[in-house]
Amino acid sequence: MADPALPETENAARERLAELREEIDGHNHRYYVLDSPLISDAEYDALMRELLAIEERWPHLVTPDSPSQRVGAPPASAFGEVHHAVPMLSLDNAFDEQDLLDFDRRVRERLGHQGGVRYVGEPKLDGLSLTIRYQDGVLVQAGTRGDGRTGEDITANVRTVRSVPLRLRGQGVPETLEVRGEMVIRKRDFEALNAQRLAAGLKTFANPRNAAAGSLRQLDSRETARRPLTFFTFGVGVCSESLGDSHHAILQRLTAWGFRVNDQIRVLDGMDACLDYYRDLLDRRDSLDYEIDGVVFKVDELQARERLGFTARAPRWAIAYKLPAREATTRVRDIIPSVGRTGAITPVADLEPVEVGGVTVSRATLHNMDELRRKDVRVGDTVMVRRAGDVIPEITGVITERRPPDATPWDMPKHCPVCGSEVLRLDEEADHRCQGGLVCSAQRVGAILHFASRRAMDIDGLGEKIVEQLVDRELVRTPADLFRLEHATVAGLERMGDRSADNLLAALSRAKATSLPRFLYALGIRHVGEVTAQRLAEHFGDLEPIMAASEEELVQVPDVGPVVAQAIAHFFAEPHNRDVIRQLLAAGVRWPVVHRSPRTQPLAGKTFVLTGTLAGMSRDQARNRIQALGGKVTGSVSRKTDYLVAGESPGSKLDKARELGVTVLDEAGMRALLGAED
Ligand code: IVH
Numbered sequence: 001m002a003d004p005a006l007p008e009t010e011n012a013a014r015e016r017l018a019e020l021r022e023e024i025d026g027h028n029h030r031y032y033v034l035d036s037p038l039i040s041d042a043e044y045d046a047l048m049r050e051l052l053a054i055e056e057r058w059p060h061l062v063t064p065d066s067p068s069q070r071v072g073a074p075p076a077s078a079f080g081e082v083h084h085a086v087p088m089l090s091l092d093n094a095f096d097e098q099d100l101l102d103f104d105r106r107v108r109e110r111l112g113h114q115g116g117v118r119y120v121g122e123p124k125l126d127g128l129s130l131t132i133r134y135q136d137g138v139l140v141q142a143g144t145r146g147d148g149r150t151g152e153d154i155t156a157n158v159r160t161v162r163s164v165p166l167r168l169r170g171q172g173v174p175e176t177l178e179v180r181g182e183m184v185i186r187k188r189d190f191e192a193l194n195a196q197r198l199a200a201g202l203k204t205f206a207n208p209r210n211a212a213a214g215s216l217r218q219l220d221s222r223e224t225a226r227r228p229l230t231f232f233t234f235g236v237g238v239c240s241e242s243l244g245d246s247h248h249a250i251l252q253r254l255t256a257w258g259f260r261v262n263d264q265i266r267v268l269d270g271m272d273a274c275l276d277y278y279r280d281l282l283d284r285r286d287s288l289d290y291e292i293d294g295v296v297f298k299v300d301e302l303q304a305r306e307r308l309g310f311t312a313r314a315p316r317w318a319i320a321y322k323l324p325a326r327e328a329t330t331r332v333r334d335i336i337p338s339v340g341r342t343g344a345i346t347p348v349a350d351l352e353p354v355e356v357g358g359v360t361v362s363r364a365t366l367h368n369m370d371e372l373r374r375k376d377v378r379v380g381d382t383v384m385v386r387r388a389g390d391v392i393p394e395i396t397g398v399i400t401e402r403r404p405p406d407a408t409p410w411d412m413p414k415h416c417p418v419c420g421s422e423v424l425r426l427d428e429e430a431d432h433r434c435q436g437g438l439v440c441s442a443q444r445v446g447a448i449l450h451f452a453s454r455r456a457m458d459i460d461g462l463g464e465k466i467v468e469q470l471v472d473r474e475l476v477r478t479p480a481d482l483f484r485l486e487h488a489t490v491a492g493l494e495r496m497g498d499r500s501a502d503n504l505l506a507a508l509s510r511a512k513a514t515s516l517p518r519f520l521y522a523l524g525i526r527h528v529g530e531v532t533a534q535r536l537a538e539h540f541g542d543l544e545p546i547m548a549a550s551e552e553e554l555v556q557v558p559d560v561g562p563v564v565a566q567a568i569a570h571f572f573a574e575p576h577n578r579d580v581i582r583q584l585l586a587a588g589v590r591w592p593v594v595h596r597s598p599r600t601q602p603l604a605g606k607t608f609v610l611t612g613t614l615a616g617m618s619r620d621q622a623r624n625r626i627q628a629l630g631g632k633v634t635g636s637v638s639r640k641t642d643y644l645v646a647g648e649s650p651g652s653k654l655d656k657a658r659e660l661g662v663t664v665l666d667e668a669g670m671r672a673l674l675g676a677e678d
Contacts, residue, residue, distance in 0.1 A: 004050055006057055013058050017066075020051040024067040025258075029169065032162035032230070033260040064159075065138050065166040072222030073156045079219075080153035082143030086237040088131060088180065089148060090313050091124075091296060091320040097275065100297070103319045104271050110316070111304055116270025118301060120247050121277040122234055123264050124294035124320050127184030127212045131237050132158060137173040139166050144216070148313075157216050158183075160225035169258040178237035179259060185212045186289045189228035204374075206384055206396035207327065208291050230290075233259040246300045264288070267300060278321055285323065286388070294322040327386045328361075329399065330354035332379055335366070335410045337432075339418045339442035343526075344431040347372050347410065349383070349395055356387040364393040368430045369412055376400075378407040418442045421576050426526070427563050437524045438478050439576040444471045447524050451479040455530060456522035457514055460507040461500065469493050479522070480583035483508060512588045516543065519591060523581075525571045527564040535559050535628075536568075541596045543581075547572040558627040601630030603673075607640055608633045611654060612647030614667050619647075625674055637662060645670045 007013040024047050031037040031044075048067065055062045062068065094100040107117055129145040142158035144151040158164055161183070168177075185193065190208040197204050205211035215227035233254050236243065243250045248267050255261045264281065268274050278295050285292065299305050299317035308316040334350040347366040354361055364385055366372045377383060377395055382402040387393045412432045416423055421436025434440050437447050448467050452459035459482070470476040475489060485508070491501035514522075520533035520543075528536070539557040540546045546568070554565035571577055608626050610619050610633065617625075622645065623633045637644055637656040644657035644664045657664055665673065 006053060010058055010061075013054050014061055017051065017054055017061055020047060020054070021063075021066055023047060024051060025165070025167065025169070028067065028162050029165070029258050033258060064140075067166070069166065070160045070162065070225060072160050072220065072225040074222075075220035076156065077219070082131070082141060082146075082151045082153045084131060084143070084146075084149055084151065084237065086178070087148045088129060088145040088151070088237070089310065089315060091318055092311075092314045093294075094319050094321040100274065100278075100319065100321050101271060103297075104274075107299060107308065107317065110308055116272075117299060117304070118270075119268045119274055119297045120251075120300045121266050121268045121274060122296045122298065123262055123281060123288070123290075123292040124296045125182040125184050125232055125262070126209050126291040126293040127182040127232075128209075128216055129180070130154075130158065130183050130216075130231070131178050131180050132164060132231075133238070134168055134173070134177045134179070136175060137168040139164065154216055156221040157218060157224040158231075160221055161229045161231055163229075163231045163260045165258040170256050172253075173257065174240045174243070176238060176240040178239065179233050179254060180235045180237050181231055181233035181259070183212050183216060183229055183231050184208060184290050185215070185228055186230055187291065188289060189230075193228060207386065231260060232262050232290075234262070234265075234296075245302055247298055247302065247305075248300055268297070282323055291326070292323065293325070294320045296320050324355075324358040326357045326388055327384055327396070328354045328356045329382055329384055330361075332377060332381045332383055332395075335372075335377070335379055337413055337417050337423075339416060339434055339440065341443055341446040343433045343435075343437055343440065343443050345412065345416070345423060345434060346431075347412070349377065351383075351385065354385060356385055356393060359387065361385055361387060361393045364395045366395060369425070369432060370430060372410065376409065378403065378409055380404045380407040416440055416442075419576065421574050422570065424570055426566055429563075433526065435570050435574045436576045437526075437571065438580040441471075441477070444477065448476060448479055448482070450524045451522045452482070452511075453522075456518055457511045458518070459504075459511045461504045462507070465495065466493060466504075478580045478583070480580050480587060483512065483584070483587035483589070512590065514589065514591050516591045516594050519543070519589065520546070523571070523577075526567040528568060532557075532559050532564060537594045538596065541594050547578070547581075556627055556632055558624045603629040603631030606631045606642045608643045608645060609635070609637050609641050609653060609657070609662075610645045610647075612650035614645075614647040616667060616671070622670065629674065643670075643673075 007016050027037065027039060027044055027047070051066070052068055055066065055068055092103070094103055104117065107113070111117070131143050131151070132139060133141040139159065141153065142155045143153055146152060159166060185208040187208065190205070190211055193211060194204040205214060211227070212229060215224055215229055218224045236250060243253050251261050251265060266277060268277055274297050281292070281295055297319055299308065305315070305317040310316060331352045332349050333352055336348050336350055337345045338348045339345050346368065349364045349366055351362050351364060366375070366377060375395060375398060377398055380403070382399045383395045384397045384399070385393055386396045412423060414423055415421065416434035416436055419434065419436045419440035421434050421440060423432050424435055425432045434443065437443055445467055448471065449464060451457055452462040452467070470493070475485065476482055485505065487501055487505060490496055490504055491498050516537040517530065517533040520528060520536055521530050535558050536546055540549065549569070551562070551565040551569045554560050554568055555562060603626060608631055610622055614622060626633055634641070637653050637660065639660055641657065641660070641662045644653060644662050645667070646654050646664055647667055654664065
């Protein structure tokens with residue numbers, strides 16, 4: 001989209017700016033308040049670019065309510081103060097139905113009301129309370145609640161929030177208007193923000209509320225501008241005129257002036273309707289896009305409110321009925337490594353039991369070591385625990401002020417707590433894993449099912465139900481035990497009889513005659529699928545040389561990179577695993593010798609170095625191809641190098657090869673060598 005030309009005169013610029021501001025404000029309102037944009041991001045950006053270009057050319061035409069002012073201002077050294085002429089009060093709480101009924105009874109008594117009172121029900125948003133003042137429809141000041149009478153002046157920050165109008169829309173705007181509401185970060189924005197921070201190596205926020213608070217407390221409002229804040233309006237403070245007779249009428253006017261008013265707010269006649277409203281919101285809590293910590297009931301009629309008045313800290317005409325908290329603090333009693341069915345070891349916090357969201361929680365996952373280090377959770381720490389929906393409870397942060405002086409960082413054990421095998425974290429993986437795949441009881445059912453599966457040892461009739469019984473009754477601890485099973489034992493299992501026991505034993509006997517690739521695959525070595533198993537068998541010819549191979553030797557196998565080589569070497573280094581393999585062979589598991597036909601190894605003994613960019617294939621492909629033919633690929637040129645393959649822009653390796661008299665191949669030369677000798 002080409003940018004339009006600048007206006008020719010200052011007057012034309014002034015006019016165009018007014019048009020653009022109105023248009024951009026309108027789109028902001030649709031996008032950030034109504035959630036229903038009319039134009040694409042690109043079109044919006046084009047309007048913004050035009051506005052910025054004109055304002056740059058005529059800077060004195062910039063006004064405080066221009067959309068350009070939402071990008072933030074240079075940092076302040078401290079926040080000023082804001083005095084609240086109408087105090088920002090707190091709310092009394094109801095913790096159960098009885099508290100709420102008592103509140104309603106007091107309201108009716110004071111009002112001398114016979115029938116039900118009309119209330120407005122609102123979600124109580126879990127964010128930061130704010131007041132924003134408009135003078136003649138233009139935003140002039142925004143402040144936090146502070147102690148209720150004096151708060152901090154965060155005008156520059158609030159201006160950057162797109163759901164806060166900089167100028168009120170529509171008709172009948174009062175001379176002075178203070179709106180009150182809650183600044184939040186919506187759940188999906190929170191997830192995105194944390195993901196972004198994680199990727200950038202920054203500390204993540206424990207919950208949306210902390211994220212919102214942190215974002216508003218920036219001295220540099222340009223940083224606030226980058227945070228996905230949303231403002232929900234729920235009332236007014238000072239106002240130069242009456243806005244109506246009822247709360248819900250005021251909310252309608254606020255909506256018309258461009259504020260975001262929560263769409264779950266309802267007018268409710270009497271307590272039954274209020275209780276229904278509460279139960280319904282409690283049910284739907286997880287599907288709302290923002291965190292709520294309660295439901296607020298407010299007397300709707302303003303005259304009635306006046307008669308009810310205030311106590312020292314809260315209005316008598318409103319009450320907050322709390323929802324069960326999603327978050328609680330408790331102490332970490334221990335951190336326990338827990339071994340999963342695939343061998344992954346997860347650090348799990350053992351907690352002093354605490355009630356969160358209506359459920360008692362005594363364990364919380366710490367996912368993996370990176371996560372644990374990032375949060376720096378230690379035994380003895382006081383932590384925040386969070387439970388949202390059906391998700392597993394999670395530790396969201398440590399209260400470091402309450403850390404005991406002797407708390408030491410936790411580390412992953414070197415040996416599996418279940419079977420004692422080595423624990424290893426392979427390069428590029430997040431999880432630590434137990435290497436005793438064949439012996440570890442935590443992995444037993446999974447390992448045996450894999451061993452018996454069709455493409456592995458193909459033991460017909462050994463399904464999950466049977467394996468579970470065999471493992472539970474400790475009849476089978478390792479795959480080798482399968483071949484020691486006796487007829488009577490098998491026939492005694494649930495759902496087994498003589499016939500099926502015969503069949504299973506016959507299948508086991510048949511399975512002993514297998515192939516080396518199947519056997520390798522059946523061992524369940526991490527990263528070793530059927531193809532890699534095949535390549536290993538072809539390259540080494542038999543099991544012993546594979547078991548003895550170093551990582552350097554293993555990477556010479558096509559398809560085997562450093563991570564896979566590491567996994568294979570560690571698997572065979574584990575004495576428990578070697579023992580099981582010995583037993584399997586002793587039980588009669590066998591395979592025909594794999595012929596390492598010389599025809600497939602024409603490049604055996606030849607060493608290659610690849611440099612530069614190849615046009616027809618990637619370097620990895622070339623490496624695989626050379627290795628498949630028995631050649632070796634190394635990283636640097638030496639006297640031992642037989643061929644240097646030089647692609648585009650080869651660099652210093654080419655000079656070195658020439659110096660040492662190494663044969664240099666171009667891409668065509670390499671192809672000829674690979675193709676001709678195939
Ligand atoms: S009305 C005088 N309505 O809850 C009445 N408050 O404990 C003032 N809050 O500081 C509050 N959602 O930050 C009201 N729909 C809502 C609310 C709400 C959240 C917060 C607000 C206030 C605190 C009171």
